[in-house]
Amino acid sequence: MQQEESLVRRAQQGEPEAFAQLYEVHFDRIYRYIVLKVRNQADAEDMTQQVFLKALESIGSYRWRGMPFSSWLFRIAHNQVVDYFRKRRKEKTLPLDETRAVSSADPTLLAEQRLMMEQVAVASGQLTEAQREVISLRFAGGLSTAEVAKVMGKSEGAVRVLQHEALVRLRRILSSSNEEANG
Amino acid sequence: MAEEFEHILDECIDRLLRGESLEQCLQRYPEQAAQLEPLLRVALATQKASSVEPRPEFKVQARQQLSSVLYRQKPKAQPGGVPLLDLAKSRIRGGVEGLRSRPVWQKALASALVVALIVGLCLTIPALLGQSPVALAEELAIEDPGVQILLIEKDFDPLGVHRAAVKADGGSIYYVYLMNPKDDALIGTVTVDIKERMVTKIGLIEGSEQFGPVAGVSKEDIVQIARRHHRVREILDNWAEVGRMSCLCSPQRKVVALELRLGQKRWLVKIDPTEGEVISIFER
Numbered sequence: 001m002q003q004e005e006s007l008v009r010r011a012q013q014g015e016p017e018a019f020a021q022l023y024e025v026h027f028d029r030i031y032r033y034i035v036l037k038v039r040n041q042a043d044a045e046d047m048t049q050q051v052f053l054k055a056l057e058s059i060g061s062y063r064w065r066g067m068p069f070s071s072w073l074f075r076i077a078h079n080q081v082v083d084y085f086r087k088r089r090k091e092k093t094l095p096l097d098e099t100r101a102v103s104s105a106d107p108t109l110l111a112e113q114r115l116m117m118e119q120v121a122v123a124s125g126q127l128t129e130a131q132r133e134v135i136s137l138r139f140a141g142g143l144s145t146a147e148v149a150k151v152m153g154k155s156e157g158a159v160r161v162l163q164h165e166a167l168v169r170l171r172r173i174l175s176s177s178n179e180e181a182n183g
Numbered sequence: 184m185a186e187e188f189e190h191i192l193d194e195c196i197d198r199l200l201r202g203e204s205l206e207q208c209l210q211r212y213p214e215q216a217a218q219l220e221p222l223l224r225v226a227l228a229t230q231k232a233s234s235v236e237p238r239p240e241f242k243v244q245a246r247q248q249l250s251s252v253l254y255r256q257k258p259k260a261q262p263g264g265v266p267l268l269d270l271a272k273s274r275i276r277g278g279v280e281g282l283r284s285r286p287v288w289q290k291a292l293a294s295a296l297v298v299a300l301i302v303g304l305c306l307t308i309p310a311l312l313g314q315s316p317v318a319l320a321e322e323l324a325i326e327d328p329g330v331q332i333l334l335i336e337k338d339f340d341p342l343g344v345h346r347a348a349v350k351a352d353g354g355s356i357y358y359v360y361l362m363n364p365k366d367d368a369l370i371g372t373v374t375v376d377i378k379e380r381m382v383t384k385i386g387l388i389e390g391s392e393q394f395g396p397v398a399g400v401s402k403e404d405i406v407q408i409a410r411r412h413h414r415v416r417e418i419l420d421n422w423a424e425v426g427r428m429s430c431l432c433s434p435q436r437k438v439v440a441l442e443l444r445l446g447q448k449r450w451l452v453k454i455d456p457t458e459g460e461v462i463s464i465f466e467r
Binding site: 167 | 189190196197222224232236238241242250253446
């Protein structure tokens, strides 16, 4: 954390290498968070780049007090996603067919993962907005509960409650859809 | 009670995200295991479903794009002088703010430094803002990666080479004469378009090679070829910025010189686009 604080300070002083290191640490997580929300690879790629350009533009205004850098960055990503859906409200969500899974080397695993991604995406659609956000930030973004709380402007306790409720609900939806599939 | 369970669930999720197994998590909390297990299985499935990664090509392209923005923003003395002015402003502002809480001798010293900085800037900025076309042509010529590679190959230190520019026509074309500082012999001629800020032709006196702008090959293609070399890949992956490209193409041979920059460091990469390979890498 201290190392990140010093990187942020150096980036604020205009050191490109420091910003580059912050970019390396957070790039994959930001992309993952966005692509699972917008479910379109090309748009997710554009938006990920935009997040970092915005961060670079406004890093001078970032203050460490109480808000970890990752939370600040994810808040920018969240705002991008909100803007995206505001603009595309009437358009249909695209499938995740082009998204690259980590296990893409094995075609069977890849197919399984895509199926699982679809199932989880459909099930997540039945969660409340806040529950969905907690799940995205926690599992796709890899943020801690404290960091999620800062992004969402809630207490850590409230985030833990939302996380619990979301998992209970996801479990119910996923098991009922599995029962339907099995006959 | 519910609050305690939420804490335990949260801790187990943290452990799962860090790579601990489901069984290890359950062993820590045997009393809650029955309630925890189904939720942690859903958590694992969600984590697995979220394990997507960006395309490697996209990562490379995104990194290059950000890199070019980052290094363009870096404050340095450039023609036009605006970044230098910003830097000066911030230094002066910082210096004045810092004066408030310091001892008298430090204040005096700081004031002297601020005055010296202001005087220095008064002398430097007009020179930078009003850089003469001749000086600009000379700078563009000597900074060109093709010229640098040729001088290195002929064993001339680019920094030691004398140069003198003359205007070639009524427009923006200048000839820069490269002179050997040892005996003032003419090494070659570089044609520079200062409006386009580029070298259009490089001619060496020794030998009959005439070099010109790159034709029929894009910078992206050249970067792709360069990346095939492990050293170039290493440099680019370490956030180097792709700089200027210059062609050393003649009827006899076709070579492209590409510049890579990382902070103060600079590399010149010589590439054969026909063979699709890197010929050499010079570190400056």
